[in-house]
Every structure is written in C-alpha cells, then in structure tokens.
Amino acid sequence: MAPTRPTRDPADTSLRAQVYESLRQALTAGRFRPGQKLTFRFVADALGVSLTPVREALRRLVAESAFEMQPNRSVRVPPMTRAKVLELRDIRMAVEGLAAEKAAANATRQQVAALRRTALEIAAARSRGDSATDREKVREFHFALYSIAEQPTLMRLIEGLWLQTGPYMNLLYPDFVSRPRGPQMRARVMRALQAHDAPAARAEIEDDIRQTLTYVADLADEQGNIRPAPPLASKPRGTFRATASLELH
Amino acid sequence: MAPTRPTRDPADTSLRAQVYESLRQALTAGRFRPGQKLTFRFVADALGVSLTPVREALRRLVAESAFEMQPNRSVRVPPMTRAKVLELRDIRMAVEGLAAEKAAANATRQQVAALRRTALEIAAARSRGDSATDREKVREFHFALYSIAEQPTLMRLIEGLWLQTGPYMNLLYPDFVSRPRGPQMRARVMRALQAHDAPAARAEIEDDIRQTLTYVADLADEQGNIRPAPPLASKPRGTFRATASLELH
DNA sequence: CAATCAGGTTTGTGATCACAAACGAGCCGA
DNA sequence: TCGGCTCGTTTGTGATCACAAACCTGATTG
Numbered sequence: 001m002a003p004t005r006p007t008r009d010p011a012d013t014s015l016r017a018q019v020y021e022s023l024r025q026a027l028t029a030g031r032f033r034p035g036q037k038l039t040f041r042f043v044a045d046a047l048g049v050s051l052t053p054v055r056e057a058l059r060r061l062v063a064e065s066a067f068e069m070q071p072n073r074s075v076r077v078p079p080m081t082r083a084k085v086l087e088l089r090d091i092r093m094a095v096e097g098l099a100a101e102k103a104a105a106n107a108t109r110q111q112v113a114a115l116r117r118t119a120l121e122i123a124a125a126r127s128r129g130d131s132a133t134d135r136e137k138v139r140e141f142h143f144a145l146y147s148i149a150e151q152p153t154l155m156r157l158i159e160g161l162w163l164q165t166g167p168y169m170n171l172l173y174p175d176f177v178s179r180p181r182g183p184q185m186r187a188r189v190m191r192a193l194q195a196h197d198a199p200a201a202r203a204e205i206e207d208d209i210r211q212t213l214t215y216v217a218d219l220a221d222e223q224g225n226i227r228p229a230p231p232l233a234s235k236p237r238g239t240f241r242a243t244a245s246l247e248l249h
Numbered sequence: 250m251a252p253t254r255p256t257r258d259p260a261d262t263s264l265r266a267q268v269y270e271s272l273r274q275a276l277t278a279g280r281f282r283p284g285q286k287l288t289f290r291f292v293a294d295a296l297g298v299s300l301t302p303v304r305e306a307l308r309r310l311v312a313e314s315a316f317e318m319q320p321n322r323s324v325r326v327p328p329m330t331r332a333k334v335l336e337l338r339d340i341r342m343a344v345e346g347l348a349a350e351k352a353a354a355n356a357t358r359q360q361v362a363a364l365r366r367t368a369l370e371i372a373a374a375r376s377r378g379d380s381a382t383d384r385e386k387v388r389e390f391h392f393a394l395y396s397i398a399e400q401p402t403l404m405r406l407i408e409g410l411w412l413q414t415g416p417y418m419n420l421l422y423p424d425f426v427s428r429p430r431g432p433q434m435r436a437r438v439m440r441a442l443q444a445h446d447a448p449a450a451r452a453e454i455e456d457d458i459r460q461t462l463t464y465v466a467d468l469a470d471e472q473g474n475i476r477p478a479p480p481l482a483s484k485p486r487g488t489f490r491a492t493a494s495l496e497l498h
Numbered sequence: 499c500a501a502t503c504a505g506g507t508t509t510g511t512g513a514t515c516a517c518a519a520a521c522g523a524g525c526c527g528a
Numbered sequence: 529t530c531g532g533c534t535c536g537t538t539t540g541t542g543a544t545c546a547c548a549a550a551c552c553t554g555a556t557t558g
C-alpha cells in the first residue's frame with residue numbers, strides 16, 4: 001500500500017493552501033451560516049492576500065461542494081435542505097460504513113487504544129460544556145478510525161463529505177449531543193474493531209450517521225433556510241463584519 | 250427535490266470551464282496515459298489561452314483527483330496501481346450500488362425505454378468495432394440510470410469516481426468487452442428497474458463493477474506503471490507532441 | 499569514467515491591471 | 529405609493545509580469 005497521501009499536504013506552504021485551510025477550518029467549525037455569501041475580494045482583504053490565491057482556494061472548495069457558485073456572482077455556503085441532508089446521510093452511511101469494515105479487518109491493539117484516548121477526551125470536553133473541542137475531537141475519532149482502513153482514496157472522499165455536512169453540525173449542540181448515544185456507540189465500535197468484527201463495526205457507524213443526520217434533517221426546514229443571508233462584501237459596508245475571523249494559518 | 254444542478258454547467262461559457270471540459274473529456278476518453286505529465290504552459294499553448302484559466306481548470310481536476318500534483322512541480326495522471334484500482338472498485342460498488350437502489354424505486358416506463366435505446370446503441374457500436382462510441386454510450390447508460398435516482402450530490406460523487414477510473418478503462422478493449430457479460434447485465438438491470446426491485450438492481454451494478462475493475466486491477470502491475478512518462482512540456486521540445494489533441498470546446 | 503557543480507532555462511506562484519457584466523441606490527413617472 | 533429606468537459601483541474573469549525554485553545540460557574534477 002502506498003503511503004497515505006493526505007488531501008491537505010502540511011508541506012504545502014503556498015498562499016493558496018493557507019487560504020484554503022483557513023476557509024476549510026472556518027467551515028468545519030461551523031463559523032459560516034448556511035446560505036452565507038462571500039466575495040473573492042472580501043476573503044482577500046480579510047486575509048491580506050491578492051485575489052489570485054483566493055480564487056484558487058475558493059474554486060477548489062466549490063469543486064468539493066463546500067461552497068456553491070451562484071450563477072450570477074459570488075459563492076455561498078450551500079443552504080440546508082431536508083432532501084440534501086438525507087442524501088448526504090445515505091451516502092455517508094454507505095461510504096463510512098465501508099471504511100469501518102476495512103478498519104475492523106486491520107485494527108491493532110495500539111490503534112484501538114489510541115481511539116480510546118480520544119473517546120476520553122470527548123467525554124472530558126463534553127462534561128465541561130466545551131462544544132468546540134467536543135466537535136474537534138469527534139472528528140478526530142472518526143478520522144482516526146477510518147485511517148486504520150489505509151485507503152487513501154476512500155479517506156479523501158470522506159473528508160469531502162464531512163466538509164459538506166460541516167456547516168450543519170452546529171445544530172446538534174447542545175441538545176442532541178447530551179444524549180448518552182454517542183459514548184455508547186464509540187464503546188461498541190472499539191469492541192468491534194478489537195474483535196475484527198467488520199459487519200458490527202459497519203452497523204455501529206451506520207447507526208451513528210443515520211441518527212445524527214436524521215436529527216439534522218428534521219431541523220432543516222425550520223432553521224438554516226430562514227435567514228436570506230447578509231452579503232459580506234469586500235468593503236466593510238455596514239458597521240461590523242466580525243462574523244467569522246479568517247486568520248491566515 | 251431541487252432541480253439537479255449539474256457539475257458541468259453547460260451555461261458556463263468561461264474559458265476556465267472550457268479548458269476543464271477539454272481536459273476532462275480527454276481523460277474520460279482515455280487519451281492520456283497513466284503517469285503522463287502535463288505542464289500548465291503546455292496546456293495553455295495547446296488551447297491558446299493564458300495561464301489563468303488553465304491553472305484554475307487543472308487545480309479543479311487535481312481537487313477531483315483526476316490529476317495529481319507532484320510535490321515539486323507539474324501535474325500528472327495518477328499512475329495505476331493494483332491497490333488503487335481495488336480501492337476504487339469497492340468505493341464504486343458501494344456508491345453506485347446505492348444509486349441503483351434509489352433509481353429502482355423511482356424508475357418510470359419511459360426512463361427504462363430510454364435506457365433500452367442506449368443499450369441498443371452500445372450493441373451496435375460494439376458490433377462494428379467502434380470502441381470510442383462504445384465507451385461513450387456505456388457511460389451514457391450508467392449515468393442515465395443513476396440520474397433516475399434524482400440525487401444530485403450522489404451524482405456528482407459518481408462523476409468524480411468515473412473521472413478517476415477513466416484513464417484505466419482503455420485496458421478493457423478489446424478483450425474484456427467482447428464477453429457477453431455486459432449486454433446480459435444491462436438487460437437484467439432494466440428488468441429490475443421495471444419491477445422496482447431495488448436489491449436486484451444494486452446486485453447487478455455491484456457485479457458489473459466488481460468484474461470490470463477486478464479485471465483492470467489484474468492488469469495493473471504489468472501495464473500502466475511501465476512507462477516512466479514523456480514530459481510533455483511547454484515548447485515542442487522534441488519532434489512530435491500530438492499525443493493528445495486538446496481542442497477547445 | 500563517474501560524480502559534481504555551474505550555468506541557463508523552464509515552470510509554478512502571486513500580484514496587478516483592464517474590462518464587461520451584474521448589482522444597487524436613487525430618481526422619475528404613472 | 530409603486531414599478532421601471534439609469535448611472536455609478538462592485539465583482540468575477542482573463543492576461544500579463546516579476547520572481548524564485550526546480551530542472552536540465554554540459555563542462556570540470558577527482
């Protein structure tokens with residue numbers, strides 16, 4: 001197996017990559033609202049670079065469906081619709097279920113131990129109400145799990161899917177995550193990995209995704225599509241614009 | 250359901266989109282060899298445009314894993330490895346199987362009739378040894394099938410996966426396609442759609458992908474990775490360079 | 499004869515500029 | 529009061545340029 005070539009190459013120091021990373025992180029952390037519009041020049045000004053690297057970073061994100069190109073002008077975070085969330089749910093169940101299967105076949109004791117450490121960090125963050133690191137560590141858990149499968153192409157696909165669901169995941173806090181469902185699921189997944197029980201690992205991951213995204217979908221028509229979206233143009237036209245701090249690197 | 254927003258917007262007349270389409274088509278038609286290297290300026294010269302739209306088109310294709318960015322310089326068509334083909338095989342089975350399921354639930358008599366027409370065109374092209382339209386129509390059949398599912402996000406995902414497998418599909422001709430497997434599979438899929446038998450439709454598509462890509466994978470180590478790759482630089486350094494005609498539009 | 503080093507050349511990167519299309523605020527007229 | 533028009537502004541697009549890093553070729557040296 002070739003060494004996993006990551007989508008986000010840490011060795012890439014180009015401005016384009018840094019802009020991409022800034023936007024990606026803001027998106028993953030849910031700092032943009034669905035429907036939010038962005039102009040190229042706004043991003044360029046906010047990050048202090050020229051249009052060139054911004055264009056390439058934004059276009060890449062559009063290619064990954066993290067943003068949508070409006071027919072006329074400008075890009076926006078795709079608005080949330082019930083149909084789309086359900087579509088992403090079914091896709092993620094199929095793809096991440098596959099990854100869980102392959103991971104179960106490969107998993108070593110050390111890898112499961114590392115997962116357990118991350119699970120504890122999630123519990124700690126959650127108990128002190130730190131939803132930011134909660135989200136971050138949940139992501140870390142899932143990707144550490146999938147990386148055990150050692151399938152670079154599959155991994156990139158999943159990263160793309162998470163990028164698309166990212167902006168919606170804010171809706172899970174604080175109500176949904178307070179249920180005991182998450183910790184139980186992680187415990188059962190780790191047990192399945194240890195036993196090399198691929199179908200069980202798949203079933204756990206599928207259940208997790210189904211429950212989570214069904215919950216989000218049920219909120220879709222109420223929230224998310226309500227706000228028409230504040231423009232967020234190049235010049236600070238209004239009084240404030242600190243909606244999302246876009247720091248470089 | 251929102252109207253299917255296609256990945257390749259036919260209304261997009263920008264140079265960037267035209268460059269993208271040229272390269273995509275060359276790739277899908279298998280006109281680039283795996284491992285083939287391309288420079289930005291070569292593409293720009295070949296198409297008679299400046300670097301700007303070429304950069305954006307190539308970067309998008311890199312984002313879609315249709316090309317790879319080399320650490321140092323230049324992009325190349327990803328070389329074929331056995332592990333990678335098998336990975337793509339399993340992913341495509343999961344994703345396209347899902348699409349087939351959803352299509353079976355939706356299919357109308359008219360849609361099945363349209364599929365049947367395409368199947369006949371495939372048979373006609375194949376019987377006269379026209380492998381170019383054969384490939385094209387096979388693609389058309391599959392995408393017409395998946396589009397019945399009416400899942401735009403899923404559709405885009407599948408397009409990306411086909412883009413990645415495209416350069417390898419030349420290996421199927423002429424030996425593999427001469428088997429009676431293909432026509433039989435298409436007949437059974439159409440029967441399953443007509444009967445709204447989702448599991449049967451999934452099984453047919455899964456079998457098709459498994460057999461096709463397993464065949465390709467078995468050729469992987471022998472072919473594909475042998476040639477180190479002719480550079481294909483900006484100036485026609487050598488004597489010829491008509492390896493792939495990159496006509497705009 | 500092989501490894502190294504120096505030169506010129508190729509190549510991606512980022513900034514800047516010109517331009518046309520889209521936008522939006524304000525005016526006008528019904 | 530409201531709908532349509534106009535003109536200045538905003539915004540994406542594509543071309544061009546400067547530059548540094550990577551590459552290639554050939555001479556030099558051990």
